[in-house]
Amino acid sequence: MTSLADPSQRAAELLAGHRDSIDRLDAILVYTLGERFKHTQAVGRLKAEHQLPPSDPAREERQIERLEWLAKEADLDPEFAKKFLNFIISEVIRHHENLQR
Numbered sequence: 001m002t003s004l005a006d007p008s009q010r011a012a013e014l015l016a017g018h019r020d021s022i023d024r025l026d027a028i029l030v031y032t033l034g035e036r037f038k039h040t041q042a043v044g045r046l047k048a049e050h051q052l053p054p055s056d057p058a059r060e061e062r063q064i065e066r067l068e069w070l071a072k073e074a075d076l077d078p079e080f081a082k083k084f085l086n087f088i089i090s091e092v093i094r095h096h097e098n099l100q101r
Helices: 005-048 057-073 078-101
Strands: none
Touching: 005 078, 057 078
């Protein structure tokens, strides 16, 4: 005879499963950001070598619009996605400015 699992035990198992997934996704985010910043550093070095401005407002605006669209497609709050990308862009610009010094 099979007994039903204790509901609180089942909830704990489901919670652990969700948390494992979150941990894996956090790792993916960190490694993805690391890869992204490798490329933005290369862009910054190229800009510094050719005396190009550290910021490209037109591209930044296009990227923000693109990310907002992607967020909507992914059922993610577009305002959150915009804030996230603005934070990343500000960090990239800061790095580019440092490379030009």
